[in-house]
Amino acid sequence: DSGVTQTPKHLITATGQRVTLRCSPRSGDLSVYWYQQSLDQGLQFLIQYYNGEERAKGNILERFSAQQFPDLHSELNLSSLELGDSALYFCASSVGARGSGNTIYFGEGSWLTVV
């Protein structure tokens, strides 16, 4: 158990809908990262927040948004869902802003299916 908690574990929704994925980082970690894993694209970095502020952005679609709250939990909002958004969404956390790899811990993921 990495200590990173994600909910829900599984989610099935229809095209055009909006969903929110939630992440609680490990105790003491200030950075939260969101990654998307699909069969064709592999594991892709979406966005990073550090202590409530956006720190780095990857190939995140405009239909997607995220935020980190004062209690450090984070939410990833996915709207106007398309079939291609079906994927496993991972949250990860680290103590510092830079991560440097050795301190980035992943949650178990939220499996999103868009039908």
Place this chain on the structure above:
Amino acid sequence: QKEVEQDPGPLSVPEGAIVSLNCTYSNSAFQYFMWYRQYSRKGPELLMYTYSSGNKEDGRFTAQVDKSSKYISLFIRDSQPSDSATYLCAMSNQGGKLIFGQGTELSVKP
């Protein structure tokens, strides 16, 4: 061309074999190199972390980084059926953004 290339396999070996997994990359700014293990539909688990070039050993696992060739490897000695999983290489510069390879699916047969 992807920044990180990794042979997706699948790779099947008998129990006890030495496994070699490899990634190549194109971005010379990468300084941090990681190997993650991922069981089916589970979160990636950090196995090995290496900074810059060199070797690192941890039990049955050895990670090697050759920055001059832009090539990293993970060796697993005395492979076990419990090692069956997908192995992902990942890299970064100084930031927390990791660039992952596609992952290699490994199956160790008893």
